[in-house]
Amino acid sequence: MTTKLGFRFGHAFLGASLGAFGLACTTADAAEQITFVSQGGAYQQAQTVAILDPSAKKLGITINQDSIPDAWPAIKTQVGSGKPIWDVVDTPTGYCLRGGEQGLIEKLDFSKIPNAAAMPEAYRSPYSVSYEFYSSVLAFSQKTFPKDAPNSWADFWDVKKFPGRRALRNHPIATLEAALMADGVAPDKLYPLDVDRAFKKLEEIKPNITVWWTSGAQSAQLLNDGEVDMEMAWNGRVSAVAKEGAKVTFTYNQGILQSTSLCVLKGAPNLETAVKFLNEAVDPVHQANLPLNIDYGPGNPKAFDTGVIKPERAAQLPSEPANAAKQALMSYAWWSSPAGEAAEKRWAAFMQK
Amino acid sequence: MLALVSPALLVILLLIVLPVGWLAWQSIYHDGFTLEHYRRILNEDIYWRSFALTFEISLLVTVLALVLGYPVAYAANAVPKAWSVVILALVVLPFWTSVLVRAYAWLALLQRTGVINQFLRYLDVIGEPLALVHNTFGTVVATVHILLPFMVLPLYATMQKIPNDLMQAGASLGGSPAFTFFRVFMPLSLPGVLAGSTMVFVLCLGFYITPELLGGGRTVMVSMLVSRNVELYNQFGAASAVAVVLLLSVLLIFFVVGRFISLDRVLGQK
Numbered sequence: 001m002t003t004k005l006g007f008r009f010g011h012a013f014l015g016a017s018l019g020a021f022g023l024a025c026t027t028a029d030a031a032e033q034i035t036f037v038s039q040g041g042a043y044q045q046a047q048t049v050a051i052l053d054p055s056a057k058k059l060g061i062t063i064n065q066d067s068i069p070d071a072w073p074a075i076k077t078q079v080g081s082g083k084p085i086w087d088v089v090d091t092p093t094g095y096c097l098r099g100g101e102q103g104l105i106e107k108l109d110f111s112k113i114p115n116a117a118a119m120p121e122a123y124r125s126p127y128s129v130s131y132e133f134y135s136s137v138l139a140f141s142q143k144t145f146p147k148d149a150p151n152s153w154a155d156f157w158d159v160k161k162f163p164g165r166r167a168l169r170n171h172p173i174a175t176l177e178a179a180l181m182a183d184g185v186a187p188d189k190l191y192p193l194d195v196d197r198a199f200k201k202l203e204e205i206k207p208n209i210t211v212w213w214t215s216g217a218q219s220a221q222l223l224n225d226g227e228v229d230m231e232m233a234w235n236g237r238v239s240a241v242a243k244e245g246a247k248v249t250f251t252y253n254q255g256i257l258q259s260t261s262l263c264v265l266k267g268a269p270n271l272e273t274a275v276k277f278l279n280e281a282v283d284p285v286h287q288a289n290l291p292l293n294i295d296y297g298p299g300n301p302k303a304f305d306t307g308v309i310k311p312e313r314a315a316q317l318p319s320e321p322a323n324a325a326k327q328a329l330m331s332y333a334w335w336s337s338p339a340g341e342a343a344e345k346r347w348a349a350f351m352q353k
Numbered sequence: 354m355l356a357l358v359s360p361a362l363l364v365i366l367l368l369i370v371l372p373v374g375w376l377a378w379q380s381i382y383h384d385g386f387t388l389e390h391y392r393r394i395l396n397e398d399i400y401w402r403s404f405a406l407t408f409e410i411s412l413l414v415t416v417l418a419l420v421l422g423y424p425v426a427y428a429a430n431a432v433p434k435a436w437s438v439v440i441l442a443l444v445v446l447p448f449w450t451s452v453l454v455r456a457y458a459w460l461a462l463l464q465r466t467g468v469i470n471q472f473l474r475y476l477d478v479i480g481e482p483l484a485l486v487h488n489t490f491g492t493v494v495a496t497v498h499i500l501l502p503f504m505v506l507p508l509y510a511t512m513q514k515i516p517n518d519l520m521q522a523g524a525s526l527g528g529s530p531a532f533t534f535f536r537v538f539m540p541l542s543l544p545g546v547l548a549g550s551t552m553v554f555v556l557c558l559g560f561y562i563t564p565e566l567l568g569g570g571r572t573v574m575v576s577m578l579v580s581r582n583v584e585l586y587n588q589f590g591a592a593s594a595v596a597v598v599l600l601l602s603v604l605l606i607f608f609v610v611g612r613f614i615s616l617d618r619v620l621g622q623k
Contacts, residue, residue, distance in 0.1 A: 070584065072587060073583070073587065073589075076587070165465070170570040171585070210484075210487055210569065211487045211569045211570060212569060212570025212571065213570065214565060214570065218566070221460075225464060225465075225466055226465065226466045227464050227465050227466065227487075344585060344586065345586065347585075348399050348573075348578075348581060348585075349397075349398065349399050351570065351571065351573060352398075352399050352402050352403070352573055
């Protein structure tokens with residue numbers, strides 16, 4: 001937890017950096033504006049083209065952008081100081097829920113967000129709206145497995161039938177789900193997770209895990225260099241490596257479908273505009289434009305009905321209905337519950353044993 | 354005098370004393386005074402294991418750096434000036450390369466499809482690639498490489514100050530080269546050994562990127578506990594407490610070593 005003193009430091013620091021940014025933007029002379037925060041890099045560029053610029057134009061507002069790899073500590077600091085600077089954040093859905101419970105995130109009025117109201121119940125929460133989907137999938141080398149490739153987490157666990165070096169993410173989220181599916185739990189029967197059973201199953205594969213990766217870049221490098229023959233990885237990372245010529249691919253079968261969501265900081269300076277933007281951002285047409293720019297799926301499944309995404313492109317995306325049906329939808333509600341937090345804490349002890 | 358040093362003092366105050374003070378404060382204060390975080394470090398296994406592993410690896414790295422670094426420093430001191438410049442340049446050049454770059458370079462050398470394994474397989478020395486990285490071995494190799502300059506430079510500085518006359522006197526009294534080395538030169542170089550070892554050991558205690566990239570996730574050093582507490586669990590208090598314990602260990606080491614030798618004299622020439 002951050003202390004009072006911490007808030008003041010954090011606030012001063014953020015204030016200084018954003019102040020400079022704000023000055024540069026005043027020339028736009030927009031009555032309405034918001035500050036939108038995402039994770040930067042190719043991803044934020046893609047959404048700027050597909051969603052942010054068109055939304056700003058349509059609503060006649062100015063969208064100031066900021067980026068941070070991990071928004072959570074900053075959200076805590078800003079809202080704790082009582083004067084948040086950001087309005088809308090694109091962040092892993094779990095943080096929106098946890099933030100909602102801790103009073104850091106605004107409760108949404110869905111009557112003002114008709115685009116989201118039409119989305120499946122599981123894709124939204126009182127505090128958040130799904131914005132884009134990615135998937136933790138089983139990826140493998142086609143050199144090692146030219147045919148009879150592993151196709152399920154049970155295959156990943158089967159070291160006799162599929163000999164080879166393996167990697168998993170050094171993080172319990174999605175990894176526990178994979179372990180349970182390997183142990184025979186159906187993708188739609190995962191929650192609440194049987195944590196004991198999952199860790200027991202993980203103990204089984206632990207001696208055969210060469211690397212526990214910590215960053216997406218690392219997972220891509222492992223597969224690209226042939227350091228491992230199969231691993232859990234994010235679909236976009238695998239397809240990027242494959243595009244560069246590596247003989248690797250992945251299956252959506254038993255993938256774990258994950259999302260980032262949009263949520264609004266409690267006491268956001270431009271609350272009303274932020275909600276207006278939220279509705280616009282999940283508009284099916286804007287959403288359909290996102291996968292044309294990057295390998296992530298739209299948060300709003302209605303995007304697939306717009307005709308913008310060609311069928312062959314749709315087939316590659318994690319949230320395309322047929323692909324989604326093969327996967328487990330992650331329950332962020334469970335992960336942000338006390339049981340979920342306890343499972344996260346247990347991970348460190350598991351790794352060091 | 355005070356006017357002259359005050360800008361420097363101000364910088365130190367702003368950049369070091371205040372953040373460290375804030376850090377320490379966070380570790381004991383959260384909605385009131387609490388020693389919960391320290392209690393956890395004492396009671397929970399994973400903290401003990403990480404601290405033990407970190408001290409083990411640091412000790413191993415220090416010994417290896419000494420074994421490898423001493424001959425290098427000795428050679429740089431013994432050869433003619435022009436050659437010693439070359440030797441020192443070879444020591445210092447990697448020192449100027451980013452730690453991240455060097456960690457990835459070791460990955461390229463050591464991994465399964467890396468240069469070393471490919472070469473050994475080409476020579477038919479091995480059938481299956483050796484597991485040289487994503488374990489403690491890879492971590493130690495890369496860490497020794499990265500920290501070697503911190504061993505060689507203080508050793509060289511100390512050796513340079515050993516008068517050559519003493520060695521000549523020893524030889525003129527009938528001492529063999531080996532005898533004069535062990536009885537005269539080596540004892541006089543001990544302050545350098547202690548200074549270099551302290552530097553390497555203390556720096557190694559805080560290593561983060563190298564074990565993160567080359568340890569395969571299993572070599573969990575203390576600094577990784579700090580980052581995981583912040584990133585995974587959002588527990589700034591717990592992270593601060595671990596950091597404070599690490600900082601105190603380092604200060605304690607400096608204090609103890611400082612009682613035996615004057616570190617600033619060895620590190621600060623003349």
